[in-house]
Amino acid sequence: MSSPYAATSPTTTDSIAYASLSTDSHSYTMQEFALCHFRKPQPALWGSMGAPGPTIQSLWPQAPIKESLISLSDEDTNKQAVESFRVLMQFMGDQPKPRGKNDLELLYELLKLCREENLRDEIYCQVIKQVTCHPQPEHCTRGWNLLSLLTGCFSPSATLMPYVIKFLQNSGSSQELARNSQEHLQRTVKYGGRQRLPSLGEIQAFLKGQGMRSLLIHLPGGVDYRTTIQTFTVAAEVVEELCRQMGITDPQEMQEFALFLIKKEGELVRPLLPHEYLNSVVEQDTSLHSRRLIWETPLHFDNPTYITTHYKQVSCHPHPGLHAAYRSLDPGLQLANEPLPGWGTSKPPPSQDMLNYLPKPLRGHVNIPIIKKLIDQELRQLQVYNSQEAQISFIEAVSQLPLFGYTVYVVLRVSQMALPGPSLLGLNHQHLIVMDPCSQKQCCSITLKDLHRLHLLSPLESEGPPGLELNYGSADNPQTIWFELLKAQELMHTIVFLTDRGLPSK
Incomplete structure (x- = not known):
């Protein structure tokens, strides 16, 4: 039987909840949520504190619960809720740990339980309840660490969302982990949360405050860019960072770039979707490469890094067949507009070099003296260009070709x-x-x-x-x-x- 408490998935309205949520301290308090959705308090739950109702701000359970906090009618879900609270207390140090289990394993067990959508709100409430007015700061910090991970992996339902946001906002002024949790939840609402749970090693590093790691991005032309990512960094954020380095501020143009994941020796090559969490996909045998994939926004040459990056991608195109197609239109014209590797700018290249550079089907159909003359003219013109002017000229020439942008x-x-x-x-x-x-x-x-x-x-x-x-x-x-x-x-x-x-x- 389904629960009368309908846990719904986050909607697009959740993403603007941070901006639209009332600043009234009496709105969206966890106490109000408890009054609407919690079971009636029982002596075993509230102990000797003698509260008249489920006031989460003033109560801290000192014993395991016997029923879920939220009114859940499904018996199996209720049993899981009781178990999750027991594991939570063990992880925070409020109950003895079972023999053979460490903190890391207990935390991972809680995250796995959160995969069940009908348990997420319950576990959110359990953790918030335990970190509210906890008498032992060290135990409370453990609970906040869990909440910080929880907000980065799973969203609460649309019903609970504004209450969690309000709780984090009220706690953030004095609690760094609360501020981190706010950031993680905002990212989860925007990108959907990590579908793959962090590994045990990643969780351990997170708990030690070592969640940041260096990441190398390979750019066109053999240029490398090093950045730093965190546990919940997504591909779109790194793409935005790369775009800002090129002076790109238009969100539409940013979406035209992509990170490509390459596994081993090209065993797998695929662009990462914007919402993919990098720590879920980047492994030891993978590398990340960035390039422009869509060419709809008009090119603009107002930033040196922008010019160089685009020039290197266009001039070092990974598909030889594309260059062959370009040159087959008019070999002389294309050779005159394309920089030839290994050739100086003072004189035309040797005839044999030009023949080797041409597609085989065309080698018997070109006039080498004419091509040499065209190249000589082009080289003389290039002598008055600086490096970036030459790069812009090349990009503009190639952009007129039929397969440019593909x-x-x-x-x-x-x-x-x-x-x-x-x-x-x-x-x-x-x-x-x-x-x-x-x-x-x-x-x-x-x-x-x-x-x-x-x-x-x-x-x-x-x-x-x-x-x-x-x-x-x-x-x-x-x-x-x-x-x-x-x-x-x-x-x-x-x-x-x-x-x-x-x-x-x-």
Whole structure:
């Protein structure tokens, strides 16, 4: 049987509760919540204090409870509530610890119990009750440590939320852990809380006040950026920090950047969703890389770091097939506008170097003297540029090319299409296209908003590449297409990131 106390999930209104909550000290007190939702007090619960009602501000239970604080009609949930209070008292030092269990294990047991949604409000109330007017400061600090972790992992229900906020606000002026709990709860309301509980080692470091850790972010062009994250830092916060370093203040433009998680030697490559907690995904065999993934906001060259970062991403594009497609449009023009590695700026490069730089299908169809002349002209013009002016010129030139702004993958085979060889798959925030790299002809276009499901396919042949199946179209005209490519899993994760609609994937 369900409980008459309906614990609801946090809604979008919770995120503005901090700003709109009344400052009246008599509003949203835990005593008012207790009067509305707690069971009637029993002598065994309130001991010798003789309170006439469940006044949480003035009572501190000295013995384990025999029933849940909140009126819960489900018997199993009530038993779990009684057990959680017993574990809470053991962790805080108010009751003897069971043999063979330490503080860390008791704390982890409480966090695991909070996975049950119908127990979260109960445990919130239990912890708040124990830290209110606790006579022993050391025991009280243990309770606050738990509350700080609890607020970072789980939100209370919409019913309890304003009371918890008010309690933390009233306690924050004199209690650092209360202020930390406020910050953690704000982040949980905004990002959803940590779906994976912190590890035992992470919890231990948190309890010791060592929750901060250094994190290395690899930027385009081999540049590294080191930052510091905490137990509940999410990907969006680090992306915002990186954007501020580039002088980006527009929230819309910030959303066009992403952190990519790379596991081992590229075994897994995927963009992190903004709400993902970094300590839940970053492990010893992973690295984080940052790059711009969406190119909708007009580029602006008003910050040196912004210019250099974009130049390095564009000039060091990770997909060789993209450069091949660029140059096949007009080899002479593109060579004249693209910096060539290892070449000086005083004279044109040797003919052999230019031939090696060209895509193989074009090497027999270019006029080397003409290309040398174009490069010589370009190099003379570059001599009057400073470094950043040259970088801006290059970015502007490349931005005019057909696949600029796309994440490009080399596709080996496509269902329903007969292409002469590997083709290029371009993906941006609006659609997915397939292009013949030689003719530049667009063979297929799928709008991302029309996607319904993604399915990762096993290799069709032994030791062959995997595939990705896409279901799209309308209910009256459903369509299916699959692509065979080495980076099928990365493509799937990137599509999910760009759509941000939780597409079914497998």
